[in-house]
Amino acid sequence: MPKHTKIAFIGLGVMGFPMAGHLSKAEFSVTVYNRSPAKAELWQQTYRGERQSTPGLAAAGADIVLVCVGNDEDVRSVFYGEEGILAVIQPGTLVIDHTTTSADLARELSQAVAELGGQFLDAPVSGGQAGAVNGQLSIMAGGTESAFVAALPIFGTYGKGWQLLGPAGSGQLCKMVNQLCIAGILQGLSEGLALALASGLDIGTVQKVLAGGAAQSWQLENRALTMARGEYDFGFAIDWMVKDLGYCLDEAGSKGLALPVAAQVQGFYQELQADGQNRCDTSALLSRLVKPSES
Structure with missing residues (x-):
């Protein structure tokens, strides 16, 4: 892909x-937009590129438009309207949505972009803030093969792995599976750590032992010690997991599936939201079981 893209x-x-x-840093010509102008200004001070005051102005004339906002409503707010992305994209434009959204929205946007002669990928990511900073994200894509191939040079700048899962919406469905697995693992890890702490076991030793067996997970290796210390400030906020699990439960309900663990864990997170911990990391599930002074 040419650097002047x-x-x-x-x-x-x-x-x-x-x-x-x-x-x-990969020397693409980048123009950014953010709802908070101060953040866009800070980005421009940090990196080489331009900034614009509306999504449409940023997307005008772009070969590739990437979106990474909060939820379905946020995505719609930057796509639709006179100042939105859909008002300015041209035939041949590739649009990639990295936001974690519902699969229905991904299908809706794919059709809207196709009607304008463009291509669309829903491409939610996993790896958290550290993965984004270090260029080590896992990317789950839904869309056409041609759109996916066109996106590979972009994915290579901040990803460590990427996979096309199927037609539009498939990336979001895979991300739902990812979030369901994480929610269950974190609840199990929280309960295990609560028992270990109550029993006087050394968490560092427990973590090392379990990491060599069937209980091994990314959450165990990266969060067990911080959880035991009551440290819950690592980027992926409870607010976002509540939102994501809502998409999972809605999608499962449309297929007649029950997800009892996900529903229970979402309820636990909602308790933490009500307690003012909505911006804490998702590993804060342990705080329901063990107070920081006990850990």
């Missing part, structure tokens, strides 16, 4: 800010 990046949160930065 024009890229618009919409959304500069904890994920989008470094992702757009990787594209700038």
Whole structure:
């Protein structure tokens, strides 16, 4: 892909800010937009690129438009309307949505972009803020093969792995599976750590022992010690997991599936939200069981 390829990046949160930065460092021509102008200004001071005051102005003339915002409503707000992305994209434009959304929205946007002669990928990511900063994200894509192939040079700037799962919406469905697995693992890890702490076991030793067996997981290796210390500030907020599990439960309900663990864990997270911990990391599930002073 030529370095003069024009890229618009919409959304500069904890994920989008470094992702757009990787594209700038790869010498693409990057224009950014963020709902908070101060964040866009900070990005421009940190990296080489331009900024615009609306999604449409950022996307105008872009070969590739990338979006990484909060939820379905946020995505619609940057796509639709006179100042939205759909008002300016041209035939041949590739649009990639990295936001974690519902699969229905991905299918809706895919059709809308196709009607304008463009291509669309839903491409949610996993790896958290650290993965975005270090260019080590896993990317789950839904769309056509041609759109996926066109996106590979972009994915290579901030990803460590990427896979096309199927037609539009498939990336979001895979991300739902990812979130369901994480929610269950974190609840199990929280209960295990609660018992270990109550029993006076050394968490560092427990973590090392379990990491060599069937209980091994990314959460165990990266969060067990911080959880035991009551440290819950690592980027992926409870608010976002409640939102994501809502998509999972809605999708499962449409297929007649019951997800009892996911429903229970979402309820636990909602308790933490009500307690003012909504911006804490998702590993804060342990705080329901063990107070920081006990750990």
